[in-house]
Amino acid sequence: MSALAKPVARLIDEFSRLPGVGPKTASRLTFYLLRAPSEQAEALAEALRDLKANLVFCRECFNISETSVCSICADERRDRGVICVVEEPLDVLAIERTGDYKGLYHVLHGAISPMDGVGPGDLRINELIERLRRQLAQEVILATNPNMEGDATAMYLATLLRPLGVNITRLGRGLPVGGDLEYADEMTLARALEGRRQF
């Protein structure tokens, strides 16, 4: 559009490429930055440039890390007997936030999804097997997402890991805390019934 200066249009375009950011949000952000002190746009630009420059995958758990072994794997206080397998680095964060887990992690970087062309070979599954051969773990928690792809991945992993003689668990299913029974979908409610416990 002729009314729009090129650098403005370009930043709107780049913001629009982010997931969940539409053209309206993109132009709101752009015009906000136009009015904000230059340092803010600069700081964001620099954070973007440095994002990948200083990052590697932890050679143990494949979480994103600044060092070849991440801070969790390097932490002597963590329980080396439990490995929690998750799909993404964000999942590590979510579990860490509970403050309840003291074991280690293994990040698969995805889930098996034939629809999206993601097979077991695209995930860090071989690395998990090798790790379990090297490291004596009593328990592997399969904490993939509670959806079709996550369940398929967990099923696949369980078959692979069973011969290694490790105890395999999966995260509990049921009603979310603070949720409302009335609004729970039938699948969740069915799983909650299935997983009921002695009171």
Place this chain on the structure above:
Amino acid sequence: MSALAKPVARLIDEFSRLPGVGPKTASRLTFYLLRAPSEQAEALAEALRDLKANLVFCRECFNISETSVCSICADERRDRGVICVVEEPLDVLAIERTGDYKGLYHVLHGAISPMDGVGPGDLRINELIERLRRQLAQEVILATNPNMEGDATAMYLATLLRPLGVNITRLGRGLPVGGDLEYADEMTLARALEGRRQF
């Protein structure tokens, strides 16, 4: 948090500083960029860096421009007899999108708001008066926002401009197109009644 690599935490922080972006959205965007090709983060960083470097205010209308006179002011086909006064560059864009306006603009860069410490001196009002003395305009459309600050600014401008003998108009008020009468607030409905026209 120890589980988070510093460059990741930093980008999440910077995204969170943008208006309407919470910590959840910020980490979603960050992890999206971590998985996307490096070029995307690079392109966004570059667009951010170039945003202000190549921009000036048009010396006529004070819209954001790459040249000292913006493309609208430089366009010979625009009607120089009408000047539409708006608060922000985004408003120019909104009016241009209608395709119905062929006159020029004047961007105030804000509205009078004593609560936020914005007085007439902080806006491009003197420049508008000077421009109207220099340039023969038949009509000035006061297209400030239909809220308290916008109305106050329009009122102030009307008092200032009246002695110049120019025709002063304000954008029509009423029901938004595609809106639902049932859901219209009483102020809008009152203005719609007030502004009713012969059918």
